[in-house]
Structure formats: structure tokens, C-alpha cells
Amino acid sequence: MLIRIDLQSDEPIYVQLFNQIVEGIASGALRPGETLPSVRSLAADLGINLHTVGKAYTQLRQEGYIQIHRQKGALVQPGPMPEADGEFFGKLEKRLRPLVAEAICRGVDERRFCEVCGRLYRQFGKGGVGA
Amino acid sequence: MLIRIDLQSDEPIYVQLFNQIVEGIASGALRPGETLPSVRSLAADLGINLHTVGKAYTQLRQEGYIQIHRQKGALVQPGPMPEADGEFFGKLEKRLRPLVAEAICRGVDERRFCEVCGRLYRQFGKGGVGA
Amino acid sequence: MLIRIDLQSDEPIYVQLFNQIVEGIASGALRPGETLPSVRSLAADLGINLHTVGKAYTQLRQEGYIQIHRQKGALVQPGPMPEADGEFFGKLEKRLRPLVAEAICRGVDERRFCEVCGRLYRQFGKGGVGA
Amino acid sequence: MLIRIDLQSDEPIYVQLFNQIVEGIASGALRPGETLPSVRSLAADLGINLHTVGKAYTQLRQEGYIQIHRQKGALVQPGPMPEADGEFFGKLEKRLRPLVAEAICRGVDERRFCEVCGRLYRQFGKGGVGA
């Protein structure tokens, strides 16, 4: 899977990496159980620091998206993905709220907002985990 | 309008303030043309530094949500709110993408995702700018 | 002559007033010797502070664009306008330099830059002092 | 590149700094991709506060003249410079208008005015971005 890091973004690199791996899982580019490159090799490929990759991997593990084995390295969660519990929906709402508020201020109604969401779903929807 | 700042949050205070004012506009708690408290008084009320409030106000002005008059203080944009142009939708998609990806990984389908959005729209929708 | 003050501009009101009166002279809307409204009446018309108008008038007098008489009030310089001496050209260059620099950075060449200047000259050029 | 700050000037320090960096880019003294001194070191060199430098850098970034990398520091925009769109020409006209008006009042015709512009173009033109 192709990963693109934008060094001049104000988004921390480890967050970009985290997001792109989650997006890879969502799109099916990364399948459950699939091995991920080692911290060392991914850092080398992307030209970034070992610690940065390590931080992204650690966070992915903490949220249940990947597993990390001392010897075998990292792999996409082969078992059940983390579930969408109340905590998840709580956080989701918290992160969505400012986006919705800005959209409302600019006159974007619910239908158009959901169209954007739908477009994203379709972008990911080709062969993803839910397929 | 009640504003609550979480000093422990990892979200910068000025961002929290920015978001809450935008949410106030979206909900109608802040009406177009309504005056906002002065930088000094709001800072005192919230127990934060006036520069932090100033930074939030400056950003709100840059994005067109408020006007700042050098000696009369700040007011909610009385004229047309910033429009939802291509740039806005581009940024919106960029900010929505990781949320959608995480939702997909957890098995949340488009319908349920849009339900969350819809709930937020209804939260804001009572007497908001579009009403 | 119509004067428009933008209260939400970051340009001080007295500067806006100064500029618009100079522009009125340049365009011929204000003729040499023509009387200007009193500080008091102009302030009332524009809904701004007396001192603000006073400051603009004082500056216009200091630079030779108008005369102020205790009894008769203010009038457009009836005699020779301030001349374009070395000091003037020095200041002009200083104020033009950042504009030219920004234009160059954006790939605007001298010809196009001067076209903009020429357009402004033509805007003013109908019946102005040089006509 | 030599930067000179006039602490007595009524022009804010961060604006002086902004302008001089833009002028450095226009003249070619600062090349695309070239690294700029860190906020701290430039502040120390100029004997001003690091926040003042930070404000200038932030504004330069917002207008697309430089990039800021969170840990590598700032560099002159290596890619395409911000383009001269309608917004730019609108602002340019607004800033040029009072200069042209004053020039007209003093009997400076379009030809002489453009000669001054041309002289500035030639000052910058030796090895600049357009060269």
C-alpha cells in the first residue's frame, strides 16, 4: 500500500501514518492478518524517524487495529476489529461536531453533508472490511 | 452563551474557543450582528490569557465568522456568512476521511454514520442561522 | 463628494478619510479653493468622532493638500499643490517597494504592474488637477 | 541575506520582517527551497522577540511565500509561488490607489509614476525568481 507523508503539514507525521494505515484497512488495501513492514524498514522507506513509526504503530495497537509481536513484527488485526461501542460514538460525535457546525454556518444542509460522507464511504467501499 | 474551556484537553484553548463560538452561531445562540464580549472580559470570565482569546478571535475573523472593530470590539458576522466553496468542501473531506475510515473499520455503515451527523444537525438546528 | 468609511477595516478611519479626500482632489471631485465641510458636520454625517475628522484634516494641512482657517473652515489648497520633490519620491518608492516585491514573487511583470497603475490613473484622470 | 529592523518606525516589526523576506525572494537573495533561520536564531540576531519573528513567519506561510516544517524550520516556498489571482490584483489596486492619488495631486503623470515602478523592478530584477 502506498503511503504518502506530507512533511509540511501541520498534522504530526505519526498521525498521518496512523490515519493512512486505518484508511488502508478500511479500503481493503490492508487485509486482516496481513503483515505490516517493520518499524525500521517503513521508517527508511518514508525517510522519517524510527520513533515516529513506532509511535503510530503503538497507537494503532492500543486502539486495536493491529497486533505487534516481538519476533514476527506487526500485522493487521486478524481477529475481530475493535467494535463501535458507546465510547467510539461519543468520540465520533465530539470530532464531528465542529465540522457540522462550520457546515451549518456556511449553509450546507444535512443532505449535502451526508453526500460528502457517502462519497467517502464509496471511496473506501471497494473491497473493504465490511465487503 | 455559555462557553466551557477544558484546560486539561490536548486541544488548544484557542481552538476550543473557536469551535464553541462557531457552534454558537450554528445553533443560533449567537445571532448575526450580535456583539461578542471584549477580548479582555472574555479572557477574565474564562480565566485565560487575553492573547489566547485574541488568537481565537483573529482566526474567526480570518475565516469570516466574525468582524472585529478596533474600538467597538467583536461581533458575529452580520452580513453573509463565508460560503461553502470548493476549498471548504476540500478541507471538509480531508477532515472527515479519517473519521469515516475508523467507522468503516469498526463496521459502522454509511447509514449509521449519517445518523450521527443527522443527530448533530438536529442539535444545532433549533433556531440556527438556517432557520 | 461621497465619502465611504469602512468601520471594520483595519485601516484607521482618519487614514481612510485622508485618502478619500486626496482621491477627491486627484479626481477633480474636489476643486482647488473649494470649501470642505466643517469638522463637526462631516463627523456628524459620517457618524464618527470629531477628533477623527480633526486628525485627518490636520494631516491634510500638514502635507499641503488643504488650508484651515479659524473662521472660514477648511478648503482645498487654492494655490500650488505640494510639489513632487525628492522627499516625495523617496517616500513613494518606500511605499511601492513591498507592492512591487509581492508582484514579482507572483510572476507579475513590469508591464502588467504598470497596467494596473495606468488603470488607476485613468480612474482619476477625468477632470483632475492635472487636466 | 541582510535584514534591517527599524525599531523606531511606526511600521510594526513583524511587517518590516515580512516585507524584507518577500523582497529577498523577489530579488533572488532568497532562493526557492532555501532554508530560513529558525525563529529563535533570527530573533536573537535581530535583537527582537521570537514571537515577533514567529508572527512574520506565520503570515508568510499563510500567504504561501514560505513553508514551515515543525522540526526542520522554515524554508522559502520550493514549489509554485502564490499566483497573481483576482484577489491579489484587487488588493494591489486598493493599496496602490492612495499612492496614485497623491502622485496625481503633485502633478506626477503616469509616465513618471511608472518610471518609479520600473526602477524598483530593475532593483529586484537582478537574479530574481523570474530570472
Added chain:
DNA sequence: GTGGTCTAGACCACC
């Protein structure tokens, strides 16, 4: 080491 955020406190222009 780098920029980002926050605080405390000062002075200024404007009106």
C-alpha cells in the same frame, strides 16, 4: 533543536 501554545504584563493608536 524546532515551532506551537500559553501566560503575564506593558505600551500604543484609535476614538
Added chain:
DNA sequence: GTGGTCTAGACCACC
């Protein structure tokens, strides 16, 4: 009184 600018100094995330 209002926002704008500047300083000094601190802590933080990132890498």
C-alpha cells in the same frame, strides 16, 4: 475602553 503589538519566559509535542 478597545484591539494590536511587543517582550520575557515557560512548557510542550515532535523528531
